[in-house]
Amino acid sequence: xxxxxxxxxxxxxxxxxxxxxxxxxxxxxxxxxxxxxxxxxxxxxxxxxxxxxxxxxxxxxxxxxxxxxxxxxxxxxxxxxxxxxxxxxx
Amino acid sequence: xxxxxxxxxxxxxxxxxxxxxxxxxxxxxxxxxxxxxxxxxxxxxxxxxxxxxxxxxxxxxxxxxxxxxxxxxxxxxxxxxxxxxxxxxxxxxxxxxxxxxxxxxxxxxxxxxxxxxxxxxxxxxxxxxxxxxxxxxxxxxxxxxxxxxxxxxxxxxx
Numbered sequence: 001x002x003x004x005x006x007x008x009x010x011x012x013x014x015x016x017x018x019x020x021x022x023x024x025x026x027x028x029x030x031x032x033x034x035x036x037x038x039x040x041x042x043x044x045x046x047x048x049x050x051x052x053x054x055x056x057x058x059x060x061x062x063x064x065x066x067x068x069x070x071x072x073x074x075x076x077x078x079x080x081x082x083x084x085x086x087x088x089x090x
Numbered sequence: 091x092x093x094x095x096x097x098x099x100x101x102x103x104x105x106x107x108x109x110x111x112x113x114x115x116x117x118x119x120x121x122x123x124x125x126x127x128x129x130x131x132x133x134x135x136x137x138x139x140x141x142x143x144x145x146x147x148x149x150x151x152x153x154x155x156x157x158x159x160x161x162x163x164x165x166x167x168x169x170x171x172x173x174x175x176x177x178x179x180x181x182x183x184x185x186x187x188x189x190x191x192x193x194x195x196x197x198x199x200x201x202x203x204x205x206x207x208x209x210x211x212x213x214x215x216x217x218x219x220x221x222x223x224x225x226x227x228x229x230x231x232x233x234x235x236x237x238x239x240x241x242x243x244x245x246x247x248x
Contacts, residue, residue, distance in 0.1 A: 034183060038176070045175040049168045052102055059102045064223060067108035067160065070175060071153065071216050077183055078212055081190075082205035089194045090201040 026087035033080015040073040102164040102171070111223065112157030115215050119150045126211060130203050138203035145207030148189055149215070152182050 012020070048066040052059045123146050130142030156178060163174040186208075193199045 038179065041179050042176055045172050049172055052168060053100055056100070056102075060105060060107050063102065063160070063164065064107040064111060066175075067111055067157065068216065068220065068223060070156065070179070071212075074152075074156075074179065074182075075209070075213050075216070077179075078186070079209055081183070081186065082209055085190055085194070085201055085205055090205075 022087050026084045029080055029087065030084035033083070034077050037073045037077040040076075041070055044069045044073065099167065099169070101167050106157075106161035106164070108157040109161045111219060112153045114222070115153050115219050116150050118218055119146055119153075119211065119215055122211075122215075126207060130207060134200045134203040137198050137200040140198045141200045141203035142207040144193065144199065145204045146211050148186055149208055149212045152186065152212075153215075155182055155185075 044066060048062050048069075051062045055062075123143065126146055127139045127142045131139030134141070159174045159178040160171060163171040190201075190204065193204075194201065
């Protein structure tokens with residue numbers, strides 16, 4: 001709170017400005033990186049359910065592909081997460 | 091007159107292919123763990139080696155939990171599987187965040203090593219598994235190990 005108050009009063013040092021920018025960027029990186037895969041996984045699982053309902057005999061194949069799709073989509077979120085921890089804590 | 095059954099009321103019975111895939115990924119992950127730790131150790135030192143081990147453990151836990159949740163929900167109903175897949179994503183992301191947050195200030199953890207190991211091993215293990223899955227799905231007669239990749243299971247209404 002003190003840092004924000006000093007920012008408002010335009011008294012922040014360059015180091016504080018850098019830290020604040022890094023914290024804000026980290027938050028945006030993690031949040032935006034989590035939204036995309038969330039939409040992707042929702043779409044992927046929805047289509048998989050549709051496929052399993054249309055062709056029940058292919059359910060095993062669909063579930064295998066779905067699981068791999070979820071894992072690949074999640075990799076995007078993990079990349080965002082790693083950017084977050086590197087910006088925030090490293 | 092045909093009876094209308096909602097797809098969401100159906101369930102996917104039979105074998106759980108995601109458990110097979112997940113076990114395979116975990117087995118391969120444990121095999122490459124020493125190599126990953128040595129490579130990280132060479133680059134970042136001893137802290138890097140421990141961090142790489144931790145990162146690999148997080149990745150393997152993530153795969154195992156995802157498979158366990160889907161294989162639990164699919165035989166109950168496809169609607170539950172859908173919900174579990176989405177909320178499972180949130181829960182797993184939260185668990186990874188918490189596990190990294192808890193060790194952020196620990197002396198034997200190097201965060202760059204941890205982060206890079208998480209990304210590289212996650213993608214690496216997936217692509218490694220994809221080689222076998224692609225062959226198994228496209229050419230079932232040529233699947234590397236027929237016992238390891240059983241054919242599709244049938245979906246039934248409860």
